[in-house]
Amino acid sequence: MAIGSAQRRDERKPRIEKQFAARDVEAALDLLHLTDLAWHDCYGPRELEVPSPVLDDILLLARGDLASLVRLSLGAVLDFRDLRMAADAKRGKDS
Numbered sequence: 001m002a003i004g005s006a007q008r009r010d011e012r013k014p015r016i017e018k019q020f021a022a023r024d025v026e027a028a029l030d031l032l033h034l035t036d037l038a039w040h041d042c043y044g045p046r047e048l049e050v051p052s053p054v055l056d057d058i059l060l061l062a063r064g065d066l067a068s069l070v071r072l073s074l075g076a077v078l079d080f081r082d083l084r085m086a087a088d089a090k091r092g093k094d095s
Helices: 005-019 022-043 052-062 066-094
Strands: none
Touching: 005 022, 005 052, 022 066, 052 066
């Protein structure tokens, strides 16, 4: 079932608040909204938002840094496979 962008934002907010400085939370949520719009434009009418596994990869690699979130979000929209490989490598190191 599709949900609206406001509900998606509300659902993401607790996670973003845990990972980003308080001053960056709203900007990070704004960026994720823009990333959803870009994802929808690139991947078709049924893709309303960044898929959860891709979002997980973005947030893992951003490590609470807003500038990294910008770069990783753009990279994910352009080609999420590189992002996935980097995230998998990071997960392997953390295990």
